[in-house]
Amino acid sequence: MPIQQSRGPYLQAMRRLFFAITLALAVLGPWWSGSAAAQSAACPDSIRVGLVFPLTGREGRPGTYQVEGIKLAMEQINAKGGVNVKACGKRLPFKEIVYDDQSDQARSVQLAERTMSSDNVVAVLGGYSTVLGQAQSVVADRYQVPWITPGAAASAIFTQGRQWVFGTLTPVDVLGYTTMKFLGSLADQGKLEKGLKIAIVVENTDHGKDYVEGVTRWIKEHAGYFTVVFNESFQLGATDFSGLLQRVKAASADIFLSDAHLQDYITMHRQYTQTGLYHRMVSYGARGPEEPARKALGPAADYIFAGTWWEKGLPYKQVSAFTQAYKQKYGRDPDNFYPATAYDSVRVLAAAIETAGSLDRTAVRDALRKVRLTDSLMPGQVLEFQKNGQAMAPFVIVQNKPGDKVDFVYPEDTKTGEAVTKIPR
């Protein structure tokens, strides 16, 4: 009994201690483990970025080039140790999770949702071409993941008040407007007469609509320069343009402006030449100097001018470095703007993460709104997003010349050759 009496308080004290520990574990355990998990989620081994692009299908080629640009940028950043994430107290490398949407709208949305909801990504890059970009853009706000498109520029994506959507391409209406500024400058220099007639033929997408909006806005603001005598849209991916081109012929315009995707540009310009059409100047919007088009069209592609977001001949040292690195990695020159805008989308994301100092999606989104990349590959060398999330770099105008040459013809500070204002017959 005495022993029992003497052990009673001890056992009681032990019971209390055990109870206290159990209670503490019950109360603090989840907090502790949650905090540890949160710590590991906030500071993972890498910065996961979802890529949803068309690697096959109709848009497979430009989509592949965009992914190549992204991978090159990530590789270069990772080679320097990665992105400095202040909250983690270390530099973290990028890790890409790539999905092929097969140029299919429904699949594009599905994959964007999948990577945003299941891959624990900090941001998603995706959406080459207006149609696929538009499809993806609707899910970013739903999942609250920063989404950057390096390949879709239609204003419809950026005018819906979406908060998580960003784009490194300048709006397409600026393409139309710059095209007209270029033609207007030629008229001012006396290289084109004032009062020339223009025929416009564009794809039936928001891309096409924006282009026409830019062209007509400039014409309204500058009365007496040009008149539009024909304005029609066509089915994206159409197989025959004979009827449409016959109507263009009947309109007797002096300048032919089109806005088309690569396949349509090739098909239409073949039929344009076969139909015996002639205009003093011809443009297919942002298309013109692409290698497959020059192969498919031969000398018929000479003198076509294009407003482009980027060209490898831009006289900036970062452009030369990018072109060299791209060629070294992929064994060919970057084709058109595709890899360049994608490359800059990674760099701007890296800058935003460093500014945010964490991988928190909201912080990264807010930083993207403020970040300013001053060694951008884009014309003007500055990449920053407007309030609506879209970049606003100037366009440059290039013109195909014989022998697969491409000259910068506008603006003056990028010029590498004179614009030919009357295509030789």
Add this chain to the structure above:
Amino acid sequence: MGLTDLLNLLVAAILLAGIYTTMSMGMTVIYGVMKMVNLAHAGFMMLGAYFALELSQRTPIDPLAASVLAVPLFFLLGVATYWTMVRFVPVADEPTLPSLLLLFGLWLVLQNVGYIVWGADDRSILTAMTMATLRFGGITIPIIRLIVFGIAVLSFVALQLFLNHTWFGRSVRALTQNREAGQLVGIDTRRTAMLTFGLGIAFTGLAGALLATLYSFTPDFGASFMLRSFVIIVLGGLESFSGVAIGAVIVALIETFSILVVPASYQLAISFILLVVALLVLPGGIEGLLQRRRLQR
């Protein structure tokens, strides 16, 4: 638009009808005998296009000559496809789900094989004739389209002669009209079906190779042409070879001239409206209409 412009449109429509006829013929031959809708049509057209490209790049053979060479090769490919896959599909008097699924699956496989072998780049064939034109007053005729039209017409005539003057051709026509009666008079249905599938694929390969000289292409190539083929064969009467030619002319004329009254962006919609109208108003197609006229006389 002046008279010259309208004549130019007419020329464009007729040239377009030639290629539409060739690409629809293969589908009609197969449907007529086997009652199968060849959903792999676009896949074989794509292979035909790459065949012409490869041959013109690796050998001095002209791409248009390559299109003719596609005929025997694609015939063998069709026979092989029949022997390895299609023959296991149950025979029926109307398209069955297994046949649709098999051929749709085959199309997807061919597409993906295309991506593996050739990648997603736009390819095209450029010859000295591609941009050349003939001019008669204000009428402009693209030489390449004229040649493609010529090959299409010749192949159509050859098919008609073949169907009307050979034992195999008569077997094809007999099975198209009445399978049981054909069997009763001793036609080997399985052998005829195998050769018919080969013939259909031969025409499809030819069409693909010809289209490659006109358009740029990727492994996705052919889908929009296949949809037009559906419209044309429904309009033609599904099993009628001459009906297909008439259907092709109608579709080409409507697509080309509709631009005068309907925006160009509705071109594809016009084809589908035609399909719906044909199904509602002319369930037997042009051929059915002509037959009814003949009976009324």
